[in-house]
Every structure is written in C-alpha cells, then in structure tokens.
Amino acid sequence: MSSNSINDEIVRLQNIGKIFDGYIMFVLIIFGTTGNLLNLFVFIRIKTLRQMSNSIFLIGSFLGSLVSLWSSRYPRSILNITGVDPLVGSIVFCKFRWLFGRWGLNMPFTCICLASIDRFLMTSRQVYYRRLFSLKRAYIMVILSSIIYLIICIPDGIYYSGYLCTASANDRALYKQFIAYFNLIVTNILSMIILGTFSILTWYNLRSTRQNRQINHLQQQVNRMMIAEFASTRQNRQINHLQQQVNRMMIAEFALAFLTTLPNFVYNIYLQITQSMIKSQLRLAQESL
Numbered sequence: 001m002s003s004n005s006i007n008d009e010i011v012r013l014q015n016i017g018k019i020f021d022g023y024i025m026f027v028l029i030i031f032g033t034t035g036n037l038l039n040l041f042v043f044i045r046i047k048t049l050r051q052m053s054n055s056i057f058l059i060g061s062f063l064g065s066l067v068s069l070w071s072s073r074y075p076r077s078i079l080n081i082t083g084v085d086p087l088v089g090s091i092v093f094c095k096f097r098w099l100f101g102r103w104g105l106n107m108p109f110t111c112i113c114l115a116s117i118d119r120f121l122m123t124s125r126q127v128y129y130r131r132l133f134s135l136k137r138a139y140i141m142v143i144l145s146s147i148i149y150l151i152i153c154i155p156d157g158i159y160y161s162g163y164l165c166t167a168s169a170n171d172r173a174l175y176k177q178f179i180a181y182f183n184l185i186v187t188n189i190l191s192m193i194i195l196g197t198f199s200i201l202t203w204y205n206l207r208s209t210r211q212n213r214q215i216n217h218l219q220q221q222v223n224r225m226m227i228a229e230f231a232s233t234r235q236n237r238q239i240n241h242l243q244q245q246v247n248r249m250m251i252a253e254f255a256l257a258f259l260t261t262l263p264n265f266v267y268n269i270y271l272q273i274t275q276s277m278i279k280s281q282l283r284l285a286q287e288s289l
Contacts, residue, residue, distance in 0.1 A: 068104030
C-alpha cells in the first residue's frame with residue numbers, strides 16, 4: 001500500500017472508532033443506566049428478592065456497572081463526540097474517574113462470580129451448603145470486595161492530577177504493569193474459570209432437582225390435599241417458583257458475562273504478547289478499533 005492509502009486507512013479506522021466510542025457508546029450508556037436502575041428498583045422493592053443473598057451480589061453488580069458507565073465510559077464518549085475532555089479542568093471528576101473507573105469494572109464481575117457460587121450452593125441438596133451464604137455474609141463479602149478494589153485503585157487516584165488530569169509514565173510504570181497482570185489474571189482468567197465452573201455445576205444441580213421433583217410429584221399432590229397445610233404449601237410454592245425464576249435468570253446472566261469476558265481476555269493476552277513489539281500507526285489504529 002502507498003503512503004497516502006495507509007494514511008487514508010488510518011483516518012478511516014480512527015473515524016469508525018470515534019463513532020463507536022462516541023455516539024454508539026452514549027446510546028449504550030443510556031440503555032445501560034436505565035436497565036441497571038430498573039434492576040435495582042426491582043431487587044430492592046420486592047421483599048422476597050431482597051431477603052435472598054443472591055440479590056445482594058446482583059445489587060453490587062448493578063451499582064458497579066452504573067459507576068463504570070459514568071466514570072469511564074461517559075468521559076470517553078463525550079470526548080469522541082464533542083472533542084472536549086470532561087476530565088480536563090475538573091480535579092473532582094478526574095479523581096473520581098481514576099479511583100472508581102477500575103473499581104466499576106471489577107466489581108460487577110466479582111459480584112457475578114459470587115452470585116454464581118451462591119446459586120450453586122442454593123441449588124445443592126445438602127442443607128449445609130445452602131446455609132453457607134447467608135444475607136449477612138453476602139453483605140460482608142460485597143463490602144470487603146469493594147474496599148479491596150478501592151485500595152488497589154488508590155495509586156491511580158494519586159497519580160492522575162493537575163489541570164489536564166495526566167500522570168507521569170515513569171511514576172506509574174510499575175503500577176501499570178501490576179494492573180495489566182491483575183486484569184489478566186483476576187478480572188479475566190479467574191472470573192472465567194469461576195463463572196464457567198459454577199454455571200455448569202448449577203445447571204447440573206437444577207437438572208437433578210427437576211428429576212427428583214418428577215419422582216416426588218405424587219407425594220406433593222397428596223400434601224396439597226391437606227387443608228391444614230394449604231397456606232404454608234402455597235407460600236412455599238410461590239417462594240420455590242420465584243427461586244426457579246431467579247435461577248434461570250442467573251444461568252442466562254452467567255452465560256452472557258462469560259461470553260462478554262472472553263473477547264477482553266483474548267485481547268489482554270494479545271497485548272501482553274505484543275507489548276514489546278514496535279507497531280506501525282496502521283496497526284495501532286486497527287487495535288484501537
């Protein structure tokens with residue numbers, strides 16, 4: 001390719017990237033914010049859901065997603081649409097972006113992983129396992145995870161400062177390398193292993209439960225005929241039905257989280273392999289798309 005053709009291709013890729021990171025990202029921010037707020041309303045409003053340990057993990061995931069959208073995605077979207085960086089001239093927004101941006105990236109994945117473990121335990125036939133994740137323990141795990149991620153993000157909150165919200169490459173070199181491996185190992189590899197493993201185990205538990213339910217169907221019919229226990233049986237059926245709905249929803253959520261993590265995992269592997277290579281402007285434009 002000639003020099004002019006290469007330059008034209010670079011400009012074209014950059015323009016496509018601006019459209020995706022600008023307008024399309026802004027639309028996704030609006031839809032994502034609306035969806036997460038509705039999910040928060042449902043899981044906080046409905047008493048039965050609010051009393052489930054799994055709901056605490058989901059609420060943590062929804063909050064983390066909201067923070068990620070508005071701390072890291074929103075400034076990038078506005079920059080590509082208007083050419084104005086919202087972080088410039090605002091020290092508060094600058095600190096918020098670099099302190100909570102990565103926190104908002106990791107918290108949803110961590111909470112989804114905890115939710116997958118919770119669903120496996122709750123669908124187990126062992127009573128001991130079903131009692132491991134209580135409501136109080138769920139709160140503690142979410143709070144501890146949040147604090148740990150905030151501590152990990154503190155260096156970026158310190159490094160990025162000034163009117164332009166920039167950081168010295170030399171000062172941040174060691175921390176940058178740590179974050180690269182942290183994202184690769186914890187955010188990508190560990191999350192995928194946990195999600196994949198416990199999703200399969202949960203599916204197996206649900207399948208076993210369905211088979212046992214068919215075997216005991218006749219006994220359940222007899223129990224329903226007992227008028228004295230009617231109210232209790234009806235309430236238990238409603239709770240079990242809600243639990244089954246949540247389980248189906250979580251299986252779909254786990255599959256979606258796994259599939260969305262996979263491309264990021266492959267990309268991070270690629271970056272680690274090629275980080276010492278000298279890349280052309282065209283290749284950099286292709287990678288940033």
